[in-house]
Amino acid sequence: MFSAIRRWRDEVGDPYVLGAVRVALGVLLFANALRAARELKDGYFGDAFHWPIVPEALVPSRTAYTVLVVAQLLLAVLVVAGYRARAALLMSAFAGAYVIACDRLEFHNNRWALFCYSLLLALAPCDRAFCVAGDPAIIRIGPLWAARLAQVQLSIIYVASGGSKLLDPDWRGGRVVLERMHMFGYQAIAHGVPQALVDWLGQPEVASALAKLAVGTELFLAAGLWGRRTRVFALWWGACFHLLIEVTSRVEGFTWLTLAIYALFATPDVGARKLFYDSSRVRGRTIARAVSLLDWLGRFEIKPWAPDAVKTGRAVVIVRRDGTRATGVGALAMVARATPVLFPLWGPLAFIASFTKGGEASVGG
Amino acid sequence: MQIHLMREVGGARFAAPRGEWQARDRSGQVHGFAWRDRVHDKTLAAIDLPPVFASYGLDTQLARLKRALDDVADHIPGDAETTRLCAEVVARKNGRESSTVTLYSHPRLP
Numbered sequence: 001m002f003s004a005i006r007r008w009r010d011e012v013g014d015p016y017v018l019g020a021v022r023v024a025l026g027v028l029l030f031a032n033a034l035r036a037a038r039e040l041k042d043g044y045f046g047d048a049f050h051w052p053i054v055p056e057a058l059v060p061s062r063t064a065y066t067v068l069v070v071a072q073l074l075l076a077v078l079v080v081a082g083y084r085a086r087a088a089l090l091m092s093a094f095a096g097a098y099v100i101a102c103d104r105l106e107f108h109n110n111r112w113a114l115f116c117y118s119l120l121l122a123l124a125p126c127d128r129a130f131c132v133a134g135d136p137a138i139i140r141i142g143p144l145w146a147a148r149l150a151q152v153q154l155s156i157i158y159v160a161s162g163g164s165k166l167l168d169p170d171w172r173g174g175r176v177v178l179e180r181m182h183m184f185g186y187q188a189i190a191h192g193v194p195q196a197l198v199d200w201l202g203q204p205e206v207a208s209a210l211a212k213l214a215v216g217t218e219l220f221l222a223a224g225l226w227g228r229r230t231r232v233f234a235l236w237w238g239a240c241f242h243l244l245i246e247v248t249s250r251v252e253g254f255t256w257l258t259l260a261i262y263a264l265f266a267t268p269d270v271g272a273r274k275l276f277y278d279s280s281r282v283r284g285r286t287i288a289r290a291v292s293l294l295d296w297l298g299r300f301e302i303k304p305w306a307p308d309a310v311k312t313g314r315a316v317v318i319v320r321r322d323g324t325r326a327t328g329v330g331a332l333a334m335v336a337r338a339t340p341v342l343f344p345l346w347g348p349l350a351f352i353a354s355f356t357k358g359g360e361a362s363v364g365g
Numbered sequence: 366m367q368i369h370l371m372r373e374v375g376g377a378r379f380a381a382p383r384g385e386w387q388a389r390d391r392s393g394q395v396h397g398f399a400w401r402d403r404v405h406d407k408t409l410a411a412i413d414l415p416p417v418f419a420s421y422g423l424d425t426q427l428a429r430l431k432r433a434l435d436d437v438a439d440h441i442p443g444d445a446e447t448t449r450l451c452a453e454v455v456a457r458k459n460g461r462e463s464s465t466v467t468l469y470s471h472p473r474l475p
Binding site (some may be wrong): 178 | 402403404405406408416418429432433436437457458460
């Protein structure tokens with residue numbers, strides 16, 4: 001037990017992905033500060049009904065709050081740019097928590113989660129990649145314990161959310177889902193969801209099944225994200241789950257925040273997969289360029305090849321971590337699996353690839 | 366939940382449609398007052414509007430509403446008539462029969 005904790009504490013790896021997550025958090029912090037600035041334009045919260053957690057004397061004046069919001073915007077820019085990024089993340093976390101403490105009406109789960117993740121990421125070497133300002137560190141290896149704590153936080157959120165729904169008879173029985181369908185179904189229709197689908201989802205049996213699926217999903221994700229065998233499916237299922245929530249509910253930036261944190265579950269290495277392309281073919285060059293643009297987590301080493309027996313006739317061949325090769329739909333599935341934007345396509349592509357032996361040239365070595 | 370605002374003047378209770386009312390100050394001059402001038406939160410500001418979803422639970426929103434009633438009662442110095450503000454909340458939990466909860470601000474005039 002203690003040795004496992006020690007191993008966990010002492011784990012090191014390439015912090016490249018942490019840089020990508022830092023940029024995503026920076027964008028979300030900027031969006032949050034921008035929202036606060038817009039709200040400030042309409043009126044200072046201290047001039048209206050507010051309910052501070054801290055003593056009223058510690059609530060900032062209008063001027064001090066304006067300075068704080070501008071500072072939050074600047075800190076978010078520093079986080080994105082990678083200049084003094086860890087200090088900026090830390091200060092963003094404290095500034096955000098302070099604002100919530102000044103008015104509990106400002107509390108939203110997604111905002112609190114954003115500040116917690118910012119605090120944890122500030123403790124990780126997230127400033128060694130994706131730096132457009134300042135000098136990125138030369139050392140490309142770093143401790144990962146703080147990133148792992150951010151992953152634990154995500155699991156805690158799933159356990160809390162799924163667990164509370166499981167313990168609530170109205171939730172697990174589908175009453176809550178049914179009521180939401182009745183209250184907000186018209187909004188979905190206004191957004192283009194077919195009336196027939198909304199009506200179908202509004203049936204008690206369907207709502208009950210959806211509720212159980214949602215509870216099961218959250219509890220599964222809490223554990224499934226950690227298992228080597230279940231991780232990729234859990235990430236894909238979770239991504240689909242959150243994207244569905246995004247189009248059916250208002251959750252501010254929670255979807256993008258959670259999907260950004262999902263990147264921390266990627267194995268901490270860079271270029272462990274190889275993508276060879278035929279530079280004499282337009283298709284090969286196009287795919288290679290597209291993958292290099294979308295490979296935000298640095299999963300691929302992309303190289304042109306001198307065609308050999310296996311690669312002849314192929315625009316692209318991917319060599320997996322274990323040395324096996326994938327072509328055709330299998331290669332597409334591999335690309336989708338490793339690129340955040342295409343990741344939702346991984347499930348169907350992998351499913352199709354499992355039926356196509358010809359498209360999956362597996363050659364050991 | 367659906368909120369209806371009322372005010373008590375002496376022992377009588379009067380509705381404040383859409384959270385608006387008129388009252389005299391100590392010199393007898395009439396002033397207009399609006400709940401939303403002080404309460405900007407979307408859920409709490411929805412007076413006499415169609416039911417709104419009680420984010421973070423009904424208990425949370427009722428606690429906030431009680432606090433808002435006290436806050437507004439403390440910030441209408443030009444109203445020398447209203448002795449207490451009152452909110453009737455029609456709450457409907459997950460499709461069940463609705464129930465009504467009445468909340469009061471603290472008394473505001475001697």
